Each structure stands twice: as C-alpha cells, then as structure tokens.
Amino acid sequence: MNKIVECVPNFSEGRDKEKLERIVDEIRKQEGVKLLDYSMDRDHNRSVVTFVGEPDQVIEAAFNACKKAAELIDLRTHKGEHPRMGATDVIPLIPIKNISMQECVEYSKKLAKRIGEELNIPVILYEKSASRPEREDLAVIRKGEFEGMFEKLKQEAFKPDFGPDKPHESAGVTAVGARMPLIAFNVNLNTNNIDIAKKIAQAVRGKSGGFKYCKALGFELKERNIVQVSMNMVDYTKTPLYRVFQVIENEANRYGVNVVGSEIVGLVPLNALVDTADYFLKLEDFSYDKVLENRIYGD
Incomplete structure (x- = not known):
C-alpha cells in the first residue's frame, strides 16, 4: 500500500499573492503530490501550504518550493507580526498512512541535507528530528528571529545540522522536522x-x-x-x-x-x-x- 506523508511548509510571504502562487506552482507541478490547501495572512505576512503524497515526491516538492521561496523572498525587508527566521520558515513532515514517525524523521534529514548543500541555507532539525533536546521546540530555535540568527548560529547549541554556519543573507534559516499533526x-x-x-x-x-x-x-x-x-x-x-x-x-x-x-x-x-x-x-x-x-x- 502507498505511504502517505503530509507536508505543511510555512513561507514568510503573506501580502504578495503573485509570489506565493509562484512558490505553490512548484508543488502543483510535482507528479504524485496533491495540493490540499494554502492561505495567506497579511498581518502575519506569512503563508501556510498543505500537501500530501508519497515521501519521495513530497520531499522533491518541498525542496523546489523552498528553492523558489529563496529566490523571491528577502527577509532583509520583511515585516510582519509572526516570528520568522527564514524565507521558508519551517517544513514539517507528518506521517499519515502506512509510514512511521521514524521514517518521516529520516525523510526530513534527507530534505534538510539537500536544502543545506544545494541552496546554501542553514537548516536546524526540530521536533522528532531534533539532534539535541533544546532544538525540539521551534519557538526556542526561532527566538531572535532572522535578525538575531547571525549571532545565534555561532552558539554550539544552535549550530546548524546541515548547510553553512551562518544564515543565508536573504533567505535566513529553515527548520525541518517530523511531527504529529497540529x-x-x-x-x-x-x-x-x-x-x-x-x-x-x-x-x-x-x-x-x-x-x-x-x-x-x-x-x-x-x-x-x-x-x-x-x-x-x-x-x-x-x-x-x-x-x-x-x-x-x-x-x-x-x-x-x-x-x-x-x-x-x-x-x-x-x-x-x-x-x-x-x-x-x-x-x-x-x-x-x-x-x-x-x-x-x-x-
């Protein structure tokens, strides 16, 4: 039977619909993936996208959306109510059917490695994928937001799991991990x-x-x-x-x-x-x- 994973990436763009559509298009065009929902919040200046599919296809769609977000979103000029540290702020993977949490952890690491190596964006693993206890809570990782990450990543406790040791100049830092539905x-x-x-x-x-x-x-x-x-x-x-x-x-x-x-x-x-x-x-x-x-x- 097919394995089904849900992915709910959060992007730091909630005011420019054209930009969001270009990011979401990277998910739409991925074979084997179904886009379920996406929404923008102008006050938060943030968007949440939900899609499902088999693990390898979900990982590919998430990577391509993250790549497009890095091209379109510049956190140096970003303002919004919601805390953020990355153009693609967080990418959670949620086990839905015929797949274990541990398998989702392994897929999250695979995705994080690609983002770090190919996009030159530092990635910190969180929730069930966290490499140390203090990284389980996204709020702890994100404290200080984009502007504070340049100093924060110098700390041993928050050294990225993948990618460079300093934030991407415009796309910041991304958190990736496996978690239960929220x-x-x-x-x-x-x-x-x-x-x-x-x-x-x-x-x-x-x-x-x-x-x-x-x-x-x-x-x-x-x-x-x-x-x-x-x-x-x-x-x-x-x-x-x-x-x-x-x-x-x-x-x-x-x-x-x-x-x-x-x-x-x-x-x-x-x-x-x-x-x-x-x-x-x-x-x-x-x-x-x-x-x-x-x-x-x-x-």
Whole structure:
C-alpha cells in the first residue's frame, strides 16, 4: 500500500499573492503530490501550504518550493507580526498512512541535507528530528528571529545540522522536522490592546502554566484594529479546542472584552471538530461513527 506523508511548509510571504502562487506552482507541478490547501495572512505576512503524497515526491516538492521561496523572498525587508527566521520558515513532515514517525524523521534529514548543500541555507532539525533536546521546540530555535540568527548560529547549541554556519543573507534559516499533526487555531478579541492578548496567551500557554499541548502568542491585527491569541495545538486529543476556547473567552471577560471570532489556519482533523460539537451541544451517546461522511467513506 502507498505511504502517505503530509507536508505543511510555512513561507514568510503573506501580502504578495503573485509570489506565493509562484512558490505553490512548484508543488502543483510535482507528479504524485496533491495540493490540499494554502492561505495567506497579511498581518502575519506569512503563508501556510498543505500537501500530501508519497515521501519521495513530497520531499522533491518541498525542496523546489523552498528553492523558489529563496529566490523571491528577502527577509532583509520583511515585516510582519509572526516570528520568522527564514524565507521558508519551517517544513514539517507528518506521517499519515502506512509510514512511521521514524521514517518521516529520516525523510526530513534527507530534505534538510539537500536544502543545506544545494541552496546554501542553514537548516536546524526540530521536533522528532531534533539532534539535541533544546532544538525540539521551534519557538526556542526561532527566538531572535532572522535578525538575531547571525549571532545565534555561532552558539554550539544552535549550530546548524546541515548547510553553512551562518544564515543565508536573504533567505535566513529553515527548520525541518517530523511531527504529529497540529492545529493552528486563532481567537480574535474586540480590542486593540495587545497587552490583553499577551496576558491571555500566557494564561493558556503550556510553558507558562496553561495547557500542556498549547503554544500561544498575542498578536495585533492592525488592518482590523483588533488583537489575536494565536495558537498551535500540538495534541488536540489531550488539549481539545473547546477547552482552550472557553478559557480564552473567560479570560477575555475578565478584561472587559469579547471574542469576536476564531479561525483555523490550514486544515484540521475532523475528530477535533466533532469533539467540539459534541461538547457544546451536550450530545448524548454520540460517537464518530454517527458522522455521515465517516459511514460513507470509512477510514
């Protein structure tokens, strides 16, 4: 049976649609790969692309997209709310079907080696592929962003796994690794007070005493004159969306503001939404087997 890997590269371009289309075209034209989704965020100045396929084809598409991004994106002039260190900021590989996490780790190393050697971009392995414990967390690697990488890579703890020992002058540094599926989940608040968003992000963030499987930051959405609690839910089965949403709503009320909406960036497992519906609707004796599409299409 075919092995299926998901790849969700993040590119530091969220305002120039033509540039993003040229990057995504490198994925579209790769035989054996299916483009599932891509989206741009102007405030974050960042795009997220999702595609799947057999491992070798996925690696080829990811490499070509990274190469095109390095040609088109110059971080020396890049500004946006979201932290970034590379034109292609991060490339995660996620095992979907008939492939193990360890196999994805090996494929991530293969991809990282090509990027480092052929594109002259330093690559740091992260998550399950990390070569040392302090590199597992992407936020730790990316701290200091592009501008700080020129000094950071001089530290032994952050010496690149592949490629040169200093950032590419315009494309920066790229993180590559294998990980489990995560959900990029954002909650918007009807205030422009960034301190409120940051305090709420701190309340739900695992590292600051919140939910273990939640990573969170507070951002301004200047075009909408509101703020956002932006999260990566790294294990929705242990920290469900509805639980974090309720805490954010309660915390917002403490500060006299309201939740005005939420969003999923990229794709989301159906079970995460079914669990949320089950919780808020207080469904009795409900299970995933009662979802119509599940009965039609099976697994």
